[in-house]
Amino acid sequence: MLLPNPRLCARCLTARPVVLRPKTQERLCKPCFLLAFETEIHETIISTNIFTRGEKIAIGASGGKDSTVLASVLKTLNERYDYGVEFVLLSIDEGIKGYRDDSLETVKRNAQQYEMELLIVGYEELYGGWTMDKVVGQIGKKGNCTYCGVFRRQALDRGAELLGIKHVVTGHNADDIAETVFMNLLRGDLPRLHRCAHITTASSTSPIKRSKPLKYAYEKEIVLYAHHKKLDYFSTECIYSPEAFRGSARALIKNLEKIRPSSILDVVKSGEAFAAMTGDIGPPAAEEEGEGGCGSTRSGGGSMAAEERRLRNKEKIVTRGKANQKGARKRNEQKLGSCVRCGYLTSQELCKACVLLDGLNKTVPRVEVELEGLKTITDGVQRVDLHMDEIKRAAAAI
Amino acid sequence: MSPSTLQTCKRCNEAPATTNIRTEPACPACFLSYITHKIYKHLEPFRTRNLKSSGTTHKPRNAQSSTPTPAPAISTSDDGRSVPFVLLAHSLGPCSTVMVDTLLNWRRSQIERAGRPGFDVGIVVVDDRKYGTDTLPTTGASNAEEWEKCIDAVREKWSADCNDGKNIWVLPLDSVYEDPAHLKQVVEKMSNATSRLDLVNLLRDRLIDRLADQQKASFIIYGDSTTLLAEKTLGLTAKGRGAALPSLLGDSINSATSSKPTTSTSSKPRKLYPLRDLLRHELHNYIALSPNGLAPPTSLPDRGKAKELFKGSTATATKNDTIDELMRGYFETVEEQFPSILSNVVRTAGRLHTFEGGFLKGAGKEEDEFERSKKGESGGRRRTFCTACGGDVWADEAKEDGEDRWCYGCERMLLGAEDGVRQAI
Numbered sequence: 001m002l003l004p005n006p007r008l009c010a011r012c013l014t015a016r017p018v019v020l021r022p023k024t025q026e027r028l029c030k031p032c033f034l035l036a037f038e039t040e041i042h043e044t045i046i047s048t049n050i051f052t053r054g055e056k057i058a059i060g061a062s063g064g065k066d067s068t069v070l071a072s073v074l075k076t077l078n079e080r081y082d083y084g085v086e087f088v089l090l091s092i093d094e095g096i097k098g099y100r101d102d103s104l105e106t107v108k109r110n111a112q113q114y115e116m117e118l119l120i121v122g123y124e125e126l127y128g129g130w131t132m133d134k135v136v137g138q139i140g141k142k143g144n145c146t147y148c149g150v151f152r153r154q155a156l157d158r159g160a161e162l163l164g165i166k167h168v169v170t171g172h173n174a175d176d177i178a179e180t181v182f183m184n185l186l187r188g189d190l191p192r193l194h195r196c197a198h199i200t201t202a203s204s205t206s207p208i209k210r211s212k213p214l215k216y217a218y219e220k221e222i223v224l225y226a227h228h229k230k231l232d233y234f235s236t237e238c239i240y241s242p243e244a245f246r247g248s249a250r251a252l253i254k255n256l257e258k259i260r261p262s263s264i265l266d267v268v269k270s271g272e273a274f275a276a277m278t279g280d281i282g283p284p285a286a287e288e289e290g291e292g293g294c295g296s297t298r299s300g301g302g303s304m305a306a307e308e309r310r311l312r313n314k315e316k317i318v319t320r321g322k323a324n325q326k327g328a329r330k331r332n333e334q335k336l337g338s339c340v341r342c343g344y345l346t347s348q349e350l351c352k353a354c355v356l357l358d359g360l361n362k363t364v365p366r367v368e369v370e371l372e373g374l375k376t377i378t379d380g381v382q383r384v385d386l387h388m389d390e391i392k393r394a395a396a397a398i
Numbered sequence: 399m400s401p402s403t404l405q406t407c408k409r410c411n412e413a414p415a416t417t418n419i420r421t422e423p424a425c426p427a428c429f430l431s432y433i434t435h436k437i438y439k440h441l442e443p444f445r446t447r448n449l450k451s452s453g454t455t456h457k458p459r460n461a462q463s464s465t466p467t468p469a470p471a472i473s474t475s476d477d478g479r480s481v482p483f484v485l486l487a488h489s490l491g492p493c494s495t496v497m498v499d500t501l502l503n504w505r506r507s508q509i510e511r512a513g514r515p516g517f518d519v520g521i522v523v524v525d526d527r528k529y530g531t532d533t534l535p536t537t538g539a540s541n542a543e544e545w546e547k548c549i550d551a552v553r554e555k556w557s558a559d560c561n562d563g564k565n566i567w568v569l570p571l572d573s574v575y576e577d578p579a580h581l582k583q584v585v586e587k588m589s590n591a592t593s594r595l596d597l598v599n600l601l602r603d604r605l606i607d608r609l610a611d612q613q614k615a616s617f618i619i620y621g622d623s624t625t626l627l628a629e630k631t632l633g634l635t636a637k638g639r640g641a642a643l644p645s646l647l648g649d650s651i652n653s654a655t656s657s658k659p660t661t662s663t664s665s666k667p668r669k670l671y672p673l674r675d676l677l678r679h680e681l682h683n684y685i686a687l688s689p690n691g692l693a694p695p696t697s698l699p700d701r702g703k704a705k706e707l708f709k710g711s712t713a714t715a716t717k718n719d720t721i722d723e724l725m726r727g728y729f730e731t732v733e734e735q736f737p738s739i740l741s742n743v744v745r746t747a748g749r750l751h752t753f754e755g756g757f758l759k760g761a762g763k764e765e766d767e768f769e770r771s772k773k774g775e776s777g778g779r780r781r782t783f784c785t786a787c788g789g790d791v792w793a794d795e796a797k798e799d800g801e802d803r804w805c806y807g808c809e810r811m812l813l814g815a816e817d818g819v820r821q822a823i
């Protein structure tokens with residue numbers, strides 16, 4: 001048996017290794033690492049059949065490392081293996097000064113580098129002037145990720161709709177998914193536990209299919225790939241920091257990786273097993289599903305103390321023999337319709353975003369809160385001008 | 399956790415509250431009855447009326463198998479009638495001690511009330527002291543003398559209930575293989591501390607399952623607290639053994655019984671976790687307040703110890719730590735601050751189901767795959783059992799029958815292990 005020579009790349013056995021692969025602990029040279037990383041993503045795409053020839057697909061682009069690597073790899077693979085699909089970049093401008101405005105500059109450069117169309121949809125235009133900066137100014141830093149998650153999910157759907165696209169791919173990596181599996185176990189969220197490890201999620205509350213081609217890619221390898229490929233990305237995390245549940249799960253994942261590097265993938269695999277083990281899970285929790293806001297895909301989850309209080313109250317009700325089964329049944333009876341105000345899919349009269357907006361508007365008497373036209377930031381790649389009416393029509397047609 | 403002595407118990411509104419039931423001030427009497435109530439809730443299957451109609455009876459098979467366990471005597475109740483046999487897996491730790499104590503006292507009271515017990519019982523202790531990792535001893539006993547004292551205490555206290563002590567088994571973990579020296583060699587082939595411990599846990603279960611099988615036990619009872627079950631839930635998830643959670647917490651029928659899957663169709667014992675609603679510190683408190691002599695040296699310290707390291711969120715682990723330790727440390731904090739979240743983890747995991755004969759609906763893509771495999775179409779996979787742990791495996795159709803198959807979790811356990819380890823396990 002040939003013993004691996006630690007001074008040579010484990011794959012080509014000729015070049016000097018420059019990377020110790022976090023996922024497999026192999027020592028690889030740069031070309032072998034890049035190829036191995038790309039090939040694994042190709043294999044994920046092929047084995048799960050997520051793309052259809054002729055399809056137009058939006059890449060949710062934040063300018064961060066995950067979505068930048070995703071765009072770069074997808075461009076490479078589409079050319080190398082002739083998927084015959086067209087990629088477009090779709091960005092959300094949450095209106096966070098010093099974070100999003102800078103990262104959007106990166107996205108604009110990426111659009112030119114990868115020769116992809118770019119559409120940017122902004123909270124400000126979509127939500128009557130409520131940028132995340134203003135939301136935080138109003139409600140403080142606590143709980144703002146709820147707003148960001150709800151707003152973001154709707155914004156992505158609307159952007160895709162504008163582009164005439166039914167499929168959005170996001171940069172969620174294996175670490176993100178492992179984190180979400182733990183978070184959903186800690187929150188006892190069975191419906192989300194069922195869905196979170198799926199590569200593609202189609203939701204009854206969204207006409208847009210979401211896929212995660214990087215679901216088996218380690219965050220560390222994404223960073224290494226971006227570094228060795230000299231990719232142009234924006235590396236600051238959202239200034240409105242992640243909340244306790246997510247943070248707690250994240251700390252666990254990071255420690256697990258140090259104990260046994262294979263753990264991250266193993267949590268993802270366990271998550272896939274859970275999907276087949278959750279029976280009657282009922283409909284998904286409608287629009288409250290956050291889209292992992294902040295562009296960094298890792299906000300949301302609420303605070304552990306709040307969840308503890310909620311559970312304790314529930315326990316008290318149960319122990320007093322007043323267990324209320326109605327709540328659960330009610331959810332099953334919900335029918336999907338359109339929000340009477342904005343036309344977005346919802347099971348209530350108002351969609352979650354409009355409810356949140358109402359709350360924001362009530363606390364501050366704002367003179368003009370009606371939704372204005374949607375402005376699109378252009379960079380010479382594409383220019384789209386649309387008005388709210390049109391968006392409403394598009395959403396109502398879903 | 400030191401309520402003011404001025405407060406009165408929120409339950410009886412009489413006695414002074416010197417302790418807590420979750421967040422409510424309580425007196426010791428109310429606390430003790432709270433604990434026993436929570437345990438009794440899960441002992442439903444052992445009520446005399448439930449046992450009569452159960453139809454499962456205890457007729458131990460003669461131990462002719464190759465296992466080195468001593469041949470067990472046939473155990474019947476006093477009137478000679480066959481009754482279900484319950485095997486208690488005892489770690490000698492405090493939670494486990496509460497479990498043994500509660501069940502056997504319950505049985506004694508059955509005899510008092512009905513003149514006979516509704517079930518027969520045995521206790522098994524696996525001696526795995528030699529196979530702990532450096533940082534996480536598999537049993538809490540650090541010195542042999544202390545351990546022996548605990549065993550003696552168990553025998554002294556419960557022999558009369560366990561067929562004159564004939565149904566108390568102390569099995570060395572080595573005895574899982576015919577050659578006792580074999581185990582050490584296999585354990586040493588593992589590439590990291592987590593995998594070594596994973597294997598030891600797997601083999602301990604195998605030994606207990608084998609004994610339960612020999613004894614035709616209807617139930618195996620474990621003394622795992624909510625806290626331990628939450629640790630195991632996240633720990634197994636992290637080891638790629640998520641698919642095994644139902645056999646730990648759910649509605650499961652125990653599938654892992656022997657080293658090689660047998661074709662035997664005999665009904666497998668059910669695994670029960672009656673302490674699943676109680677936190678570790680509550681059970682410790684129960685021992686401290688218990689008037690009936692539960693206190694040490696009847697029990698050893700808990701298995702494992704959270705390293706101080708993992709209690710803070712800024713702490714970092716190293717290769718030499720184990721996933722089990724990490725989870726122990728994590729949930730120690732959670733148990734203190736967020737007990738309801740901890741209980742909810744266990745409840746959630748308990749709602750995961752194994753698929754008997756097919757996937758549950760809602761499984762999405764995998765469901766199609768299962769449908770295809772039922773129709774015998776190509777590309778489908780067959781379900782089979784893991785050679786090592788007895789868990790579910792989806793095998794490629796191309797693979798020959800009778801070939802060894804390994805589940806994902808066991809494959810990951812072997813990652814980086816020395817050659818030849820598969821055959822050895």
Ligand SMILES: [Zn+2]
Binds near residue numbers: 009010032033
């Ligand atoms: Zn190479």
Ligand SMILES: [Zn+2]
Binds near residue numbers: 353354
């Ligand atoms: Zn609306």
Ligand SMILES: [Zn+2]
Binds near residue numbers: 407410413
């Ligand atoms: Zn009281």
Ligand SMILES: [Zn+2]
Binds near residue numbers: 788789806807809
């Ligand atoms: Zn296995």
